[in-house]
Amino acid sequence: MKAAVCTGYGPPEVLQVREVGEPAAGRNDVVIGIRAATVTASDVLIRSGIPSARLVMRAMMRLFMGFTRPRRAIPGAVLAGEVESVGRNVTRFRVGDRVWAFTLMRCGCYAQRICLPATTKLLAPAPSNLTHDEAAAIPYGGLLALYFLRAAQIRRGERVLVYGASGAIGTAAVQIAKHFGGTVTAVCSAANLELVRSLGADAAVDYTTADAPARAGAGYDVVFDAVGRRKTSPLKAALPNALAPGGRLFSVDDRLPRVRRADLEYLGELAEAGALRPVVDRRYPLEQVAEAHRYVEGGHKKGNVVLTIGG
Ligand SMILES: NC(=O)c1ccc[n+]([C@@H]2O[C@H](COP(=O)([O-])OP(=O)(O)OC[C@H]3O[C@@H](n4cnc5c(N)ncnc54)[C@H](OP(=O)(O)O)[C@@H]3O)[C@@H](O)[C@H]2O)c1
Numbered sequence: 001m002k003a004a005v006c007t008g009y010g011p012p013e014v015l016q017v018r019e020v021g022e023p024a025a026g027r028n029d030v031v032i033g034i035r036a037a038t039v040t041a042s043d044v045l046i047r048s049g050i051p052s053a054r055l056v057m058r059a060m061m062r063l064f065m066g067f068t069r070p071r072r073a074i075p076g077a078v079l080a081g082e083v084e085s086v087g088r089n090v091t092r093f094r095v096g097d098r099v100w101a102f103t104l105m106r107c108g109c110y111a112q113r114i115c116l117p118a119t120t121k122l123l124a125p126a127p128s129n130l131t132h133d134e135a136a137a138i139p140y141g142g143l144l145a146l147y148f149l150r151a152a153q154i155r156r157g158e159r160v161l162v163y164g165a166s167g168a169i170g171t172a173a174v175q176i177a178k179h180f181g182g183t184v185t186a187v188c189s190a191a192n193l194e195l196v197r198s199l200g201a202d203a204a205v206d207y208t209t210a211d212a213p214a215r216a217g218a219g220y221d222v223v224f225d226a227v228g229r230r231k232t233s234p235l236k237a238a239l240p241n242a243l244a245p246g247g248r249l250f251s252v253d254d255r256l257p258r259v260r261r262a263d264l265e266y267l268g269e270l271a272e273a274g275a276l277r278p279v280v281d282r283r284y285p286l287e288q289v290a291e292a293h294r295y296v297e298g299g300h301k302k303g304n305v306v307l308t309i310g311g
Contacts, residue, residue, distance in 0.1 A: 001019070001020060001021075001022050001023075001111060001112040001113050002017055002018070002019060002020075002111070002112050002286060003017070003018060003020045003074045003110060003111035003112065004016065004017050004018075004074065004075065004076075004110035004111070004286060004289040004307075005017075005018050005020065005073045005074060006046075006047055006069060006070050006073055006074075006075050007069060008068060008069040009047065009048065009049025009062075009068075009069060009070075010047075010048070010049065011048075012047070012289075012290035012291070012293035012294045012297070013290055014047065014069075015047065015075070015110075015289045015290050015293060017286060017287050017289065020074070020111070022113065023113055023114060023115035024115065025085050025086060025087045025090075025115055026087050026115075027087040027088045027089045027090075028087050028089050028090060028117055028118055028119070029086075029087045029090070029115050029116060029117055029118060030083050030085070030086050030087070030090060030093050030099075030115070030116055030117075030118050030123075031083070031084045031085045031086075031113055031114070031115050032079065032081045032082065032083055032084065032099060032101070032113065032114050032115075032116065033081050033082050033083075033084045033112065033113055034079045034080075034081040034109060034111060034112060034113060034114060034309050035080055035081045035082065035132035035133075035308070035309055035310075036079065036080045036081070036132040036133045036135070036136035036306050036307065036308055036309060037076040037078060037079050037080075037109040037110050037111075037136060037306070037307045037309060038076070038077075038078040038079075038109075038136045038137060038139075038140055038168075038304050038305070038306055038307075039076070039284075039289075039292045039293060039296050039305045039306070039307060040077065040078065040140050040168065040296070040304075041167070041168070041296065042077070042140075043075050043076060043077070043293070043296075044293055044296050044297045046065060046070060046075065047070070047075060047293060048297070049061075049062070070107070072105070072106065072107040072108065074107060074108045074109070074110055074111050075107050075109075075110050076103075076107055076108065076109030076110035076111075076307070077102055077103045077104055077105075077106075077107055077109060077140070078100075078101070078102050078103075078109060078136055078139050078140050079100065079101050079103070079109040079114065079136060080098075080099070080100045080126055080130075080132040080133070080135035080136040081098075081099060081100075081132060081309075082096060082097065082098055082099070083095055083096060083097040083099060084113065086118070087118070090118040092118050092119075093118055097125060098125065098126045098128070098132075098135075099123060099124065099125055099126055100123075100124065100125075100126040100127075100135045100136065100138070100139060100264070100268075101116065101120060101122055101123040101124070101139075102122035102139045102140065102143060102259070102264065103116065103120070103122070104121075104122065110286065110289060110307060110309075111309070112286075112309055112310075121259075121260070121261050122139070122143075122259060122261060122264050123261075124261060124264045124265050124268065125268070126268065127268045127271040127272045128272060129271065129272055130271060130278060133280055133283060133306045133308060134278040134280060135271075135278070136304070136306050137168075137278035137279060137280045137303060137304035137306060138172070138267055138271060138276065138278050139264060139267065140168055140169075140304070141167070141168030141169045141170075141171060141172035141173075141303070141304065142172045142176070142267040142270075142276060143257065143259045143263055143264065143267065144168075144169045144172070144252060144257055145169050145170075145172035145173035145176050145224075145226065146172070146176055146263055146266070146267065147257035147258065147259060147263070148173075148224055148250045148252060148254075148257065149173060149176050149177055149180060149222075149224065151250060152222045152224065152248050152250055153248075154177060154180040154181065154182045154221075154222055155181065155221075156180075156181030156182075157181060157182075157183065158181070158182050158183070158221035158222060159182070159183050159185070159219060159220045159221050159222070159244070160177045160182035160183065160184050160185070160220065160221065160222045160223075160224065161184075161185045161187065161216065161220045161222070161223045161224070161239075161242055162174050162177060162184060162185070162186050162187065162201075162224050162226055163187045163207070163223065163224065163225045163226060163227065163235070163236060163239060164187065164188065164225065164226040164227030164228075164231065165186035165187055165188045165192070165196045165199075165201065165204075165226065166186075166188035166189070166192035166195055166196060166302050166303070167226060167227060167301065167302075167303070168279075168301070168303055168304050169226040169227075169252055170186070170188070170196075170226040170227070171195070171196070171199055171279040171302075171303045171304075172276065173224055173226050174186050174196055174199045174200060174201050175199050175200055175270075175275065175276050175277065176270070176276065177222075177224070178199075178200040178201075179270060179275045179276070182221075182222065183202050184200065184201045184202050184203075185201065185202065185203040185204070185205060185216060185217075185220070186199075186201035186203070186204045186205070187204075187205045187206075187207050187212075187216060187235060188204065188206070188207065189206060189207065189208050189300070190206045190208065192302055193206060195279070195302055195303075199277065199279070205235070207233045207235045207236070208233070210234070212233070212234065212235040213234060213235050213238035213241075213242075216235060216238075216242060217242065218241060218242050218243075218244070219242075219244045220242050220243055220244060220247055221243075221244055221247050221248070222247065222248050222249075222250070223239050223240075223242055223243055223247065223248075223249045223250070224250050224251075224252075225239060225249075225250065225251040225252060225253075226252050227252070228251060228252050228253040229251065229253045231299065278303070278304070279302060279303025279304060280303060280304055280305075280306055281301045281302040281303050281304060281305055282295060282301070282305050282306075283305075283306050283307075283308050284305070284306075284307055284308070285307070285308055285309075285310075286307050286308070286309050286310075289307060292305050292307060
């Protein structure tokens with residue numbers, strides 16, 4: 001089968017599409033034919049080897065991920081596809097089932113097929129109303145946004161500010177915060193104001209203008225920073241001041257989120273109910289994986305970038 005292989009840490013060109021061995025299902029496994037995989041900010045970070053990180057941090061990362069190249073040669077942690085074969089003990093899935101999965105550190109999604117234990121925590125039936133490309137655009141941003149917004153315990157009518165509302169996590173956060181009953185102000189650049197409004201934001205603020213902190217205002221019950229520590233602006237620096245007394249501030253980089261299968265299933269229900277729409281910015285064929293990484297690395301994708309993968 002064809003797969004993108006990460007040949008070392010470095011620029012997007014370290015990703016090469018090659019023929020690799022076919023996976024075979026053991027008695028408790030499923031083999032999934034992958035139709036779409038998401039290129040995430042995390043994939044890009046791992047591939048790069050984080051050259052800008054402190055030496056200690058880089059050494060720790062490589063201890064965990066692999067010294068000269070990622071131990072998991074095939075990158076990608078989010079897939080949508082179809083079950084192609086099942087092991088003899090598997091009752092949870094049948095051949096032909098449409099599924100989606102977040103494989104976490106196991107990676108392996110930039111490939112035509114993957115073999116996973118049927119009990120894999122974040123493997124579930126995909127929403128029936130979405131194409132494979134659309135389905136692949138939900139789990140990464142959706143699970144991260146859901147984790148932090150649940151921690152925020154949004155109550156109906158509370159004012160919520162989502163900073164960085166146009167990325168994978170941000171576009172999911174706007175919709176989930178609305179679903180939880182929040183009144184949502186979305187912060188993004190001018191080009192994405194219409195997008196975030198179309199996702200349900202009650203107000204949208206361009207973070208690139210000098211008066212952005214004033215226009216975003218104050219008195220928020222919840223502020224969620226969906227872009228993390230590395231992306232800054234004057235408005236971001238002002239986020240703590242935007243909180244109402246007793247307000248809750250969360251950043252996507254605060255901690256590693258804990259994710260459960262029930263959360264993935266919940267996202268599927270939201271998608272089927274139309275409360276969570278996938279946002280796909282660009283699609284690239286597997287062969288153009290390096291271009292896809294270069295685009296995501298630019299840091300300005302709208303929602304998600306998806307690799308389309310043929311059988
Ligand atoms: N805690 C964890 O385990 C964990 C896991 C995964 C990711 N993360 C963090 O989550 C972050 C976001 O992930 P993602 O996949 O949503 O990223 P993403 O899709 O690449 O985010 C891109 C978005 O960031 C916006 N942006 C860029 N510079 C900005 C700035 N200075 N101020 C505000 N917005 C800015 C861009 O919007 P414009 O084009 O409108 O500027 C773009 O839409 C990652 O960078 C990482 O730090 C944490």
